[in-house]
Amino acid sequence: STKRAIPLKYGAQYTGKRSDEAMNKWRSNRFGQFIHWGLYAIPGGVWNGKTYNYAAEFLKSSAHIPTPVWDSLMYQFNPVKFDAKAWAKMAKKMGVKYMTITTKHHEGFCLWPSEYTNFTVANSPYKKDIIKQLVEAYNAEGIDVNFYYSVLDWHHPDWRYDIKTPEDSVAMSRYLTFAYNQLKELATNYPTVKAFWFDGTWDNSVKLNGKWTYEVEKMLKEVRPGVIVNSRLRADDYGKRHKDSNGQLMGDYESGYERRLPDPVTDLAVTKWDWEACMTIPENQWGYHKDWSISHVKSPLELLEMLVHTTSMGGNFLLNFGPSGEGTFRPQELNIANTIGAWMSKYGNVIWDCDYAGMKKEDWGYYTKKKGSNQLNMVVFNVPVSGLLRVNTPKGMILEKAAFLDSKGVSLKVEEIAANQYLIHIPVKQYTSPQVIQVDYREGN
Numbered sequence: 001s002t003k004r005a006i007p008l009k010y011g012a013q014y015t016g017k018r019s020d021e022a023m024n025k026w027r028s029n030r031f032g033q034f035i036h037w038g039l040y041a042i043p044g045g046v047w048n049g050k051t052y053n054y055a056a057e058f059l060k061s062s063a064h065i066p067t068p069v070w071d072s073l074m075y076q077f078n079p080v081k082f083d084a085k086a087w088a089k090m091a092k093k094m095g096v097k098y099m100t101i102t103t104k105h106h107e108g109f110c111l112w113p114s115e116y117t118n119f120t121v122a123n124s125p126y127k128k129d130i131i132k133q134l135v136e137a138y139n140a141e142g143i144d145v146n147f148y149y150s151v152l153d154w155h156h157p158d159w160r161y162d163i164k165t166p167e168d169s170v171a172m173s174r175y176l177t178f179a180y181n182q183l184k185e186l187a188t189n190y191p192t193v194k195a196f197w198f199d200g201t202w203d204n205s206v207k208l209n210g211k212w213t214y215e216v217e218k219m220l221k222e223v224r225p226g227v228i229v230n231s232r233l234r235a236d237d238y239g240k241r242h243k244d245s246n247g248q249l250m251g252d253y254e255s256g257y258e259r260r261l262p263d264p265v266t267d268l269a270v271t272k273w274d275w276e277a278c279m280t281i282p283e284n285q286w287g288y289h290k291d292w293s294i295s296h297v298k299s300p301l302e303l304l305e306m307l308v309h310t311t312s313m314g315g316n317f318l319l320n321f322g323p324s325g326e327g328t329f330r331p332q333e334l335n336i337a338n339t340i341g342a343w344m345s346k347y348g349n350v351i352w353d354c355d356y357a358g359m360k361k362e363d364w365g366y367y368t369k370k371k372g373s374n375q376l377n378m379v380v381f382n383v384p385v386s387g388l389l390r391v392n393t394p395k396g397m398i399l400e401k402a403a404f405l406d407s408k409g410v411s412l413k414v415e416e417i418a419a420n421q422y423l424i425h426i427p428v429k430q431y432t433s434p435q436v437i438q439v440d441y442r443e444g445n
């Protein structure tokens, strides 16, 4: 019984994984830095002496701040300590290969001098184009820059959450023209942009405009051939998001994993498409919040495990930073960048360009694998007290030798205990950071 495909005008623009050079590069990047920066960094979750625990970038809504009051924060935006080159150097040291910056978040404030609105950095005391400086500095370090863009806009008078009257429809289409123009402006004026990261597309007003999301994807790819668009942009003819009414992924990769990761045992379906997870360091804070004592703050080790976990399932890991209104990172963020960076400088090659290895998940950690190689990487987070690491191989895979990646090839004992079952023996001791073992294998019976 074949299910008849639903005819769609605004569904997926192609099917399957992209395999062009730009997409291969995006995929090989694996580790990225997300940056949420805007006017919300100035109050940092505190308004009239009161701390609001909800996400700092939502303070306008949590504290019921009228739009003109919020918007006047523009006249205080003056990040005197902002140094794009220092940010890029820190990112490089951390081991990221791309950076995604909020060109405009829900508040509507633009970090570039858009010709379509006055609500931009050009009219702040700071004046200078933040996006241009970031693109130049990060690109100079060999880091790709991607643009986050919120379609939802609390500043623009024509934005609508829903379309209930003909007037709403007229206003919203004016708004969508504005957003389309801004996106074209970004794609045109910053020619090295590699991807657009859409957000704020969940409201009915956007779902009723699947055609617009379709046209934006097309336009961006015409202006900037090879550019990559996340699934969050898209809605189809029937308002279905991410995947169209025929179940096909829209955009170039799936971007639904936010502050959570797919399960490495039960969610292996994700290995069939491209995807990216985004993660905060504290619980739900993307923009700068003055008080991080209100939530758990993830340790460098927890975040490193998430990065490896993501790589092991063929995804990209986008780790968020929320710089202050002055343009600085907090000590916890610097510590995370340094600690992960130290590990990446030794072991980055088991992350970049690596993918799902097709192996059964084991309790000691995660496998990654470089495409086309005959070598498995084992990233070990939980060392068994026995020092024996179990490896179950699929039929036809024979393990030949194993060694710690940084041991200059000193072999570890590989014991075959049954068909397709091995134990790798490692010294019993206290390990202070996740170890990497490389295993050579061959095909055979």
Ligand code: FHN
Binding pocket: 055, 057, 199, 200, 258, 278, 286
């Ligand atoms: O509301 C936003 C939030 O502030 C942040 O930008 C995240 C990042 O994925 N996206 C939205 C929530 O899904």
